[in-house]
Amino acid sequence: KPHDVIIVSRTSFRHLNVMFVPQELLALVAAGRDSGVVINMGHSNISIVPIMNMVILRSKTIILPMGGRDVVHAMQLFLVNRRSNQLFRNNARDFDDQVVEEIVKKHAYVVGNYDLGMRKAFTEKEHELPDGQVVKMGRELFQCTEILFQPSLFGLKDTLGLGEAVNRVITSCVDDTLLNPNHCKATTSQIILTGAGSMFPGLQDRLHGEVELPEKKVYASPERKLSAWIGGSIWASLSRARNCWTTKEEYDEYGPGVVHSKCW
Numbered sequence: 001k002p003h004d005v006i007i008v009s010r011t012s013f014r015h016l017n018v019m020f021v022p023q024e025l026l027a028l029v030a031a032g033r034d035s036g037v038v039i040n041m042g043h044s045n046i047s048i049v050p051i052m053n054m055v056i057l058r059s060k061t062i063i064l065p066m067g068g069r070d071v072v073h074a075m076q077l078f079l080v081n082r083r084s085n086q087l088f089r090n091n092a093r094d095f096d097d098q099v100v101e102e103i104v105k106k107h108a109y110v111v112g113n114y115d116l117g118m119r120k121a122f123t124e125k126e127h128e129l130p131d132g133q134v135v136k137m138g139r140e141l142f143q144c145t146e147i148l149f150q151p152s153l154f155g156l157k158d159t160l161g162l163g164e165a166v167n168r169v170i171t172s173c174v175d176d177t178l179l180n181p182n183h184c185k186a187t188t189s190q191i192i193l194t195g196a197g198s199m200f201p202g203l204q205d206r207l208h209g210e211v212e213l214p215e216k217k218v219y220a221s222p223e224r225k226l227s228a229w230i231g232g233s234i235w236a237s238l239s240r241a242r243n244c245w246t247t248k249e250e251y252d253e254y255g256p257g258v259v260h261s262k263c264w
Helices: 023-030 068-081 097-107 114-119 140-148 162-174 181-188 203-210 224-236 239-244 248-254 257-261
Strands: 004-010 016-022 036-041 046-052 062-064 125-128 134-137 190-194 217-219
Touching (some): 016 023, 016 239, 023 036, 036 181, 046 162, 046 181, 068 140, 097 125, 190 203, 203 217, 248 257
Parallel strands (some): 190 217
Antiparallel strands (some): 004 016, 125 134
């Protein structure tokens, strides 16, 4: 289950109101939309959540058991193959995870076509390590992110790639005869990226190319790393969210269970 964001408002010095709202819904609010397919790319999983008129279609949601953590691990493997022993603290089995994560954040990217990228010439990039040594990297910088689209190349045989998973979510919405066709089109044609794991250059274009819809747009706000928090700030100020608050008086009267009755 995707994690919720806890929104807190202070009505007085002693009283706090709380609200639990899914991150994907808040990212949609931050994007200024009420319908869309939100892709929340986190550290350990990726949630693909269709939302129609502010209603989450939970039965059509797909959660992939991979994320930014797996990109970092893939980069570690490629650096071992390159024999970049500058990245070892003590021995060949003891990686400095923070250094590799910093390399991924600064230099990793996604290519539009992986096979073509592997055939093309490339320019190596350099990264200075904390101890002043310099490590050189080439294709590893896009090979590590390919785990998001072709996890089977990295031994994750039963895990869908990001493009395939998004297409399955869209197809499940389009094929559902109980959904309004116009509302469904408005939902599936708008794809919103959010989360720290969505910050790789080239990801937006690659996803646009892999989604099998003739009419679609992939939105990638520069602030998407924080879009859930931005959306939370907006949502908390809206009148339509008023009934979602759990007040201290309600908590005192009904106990902790009242919180679950108001979850989105």
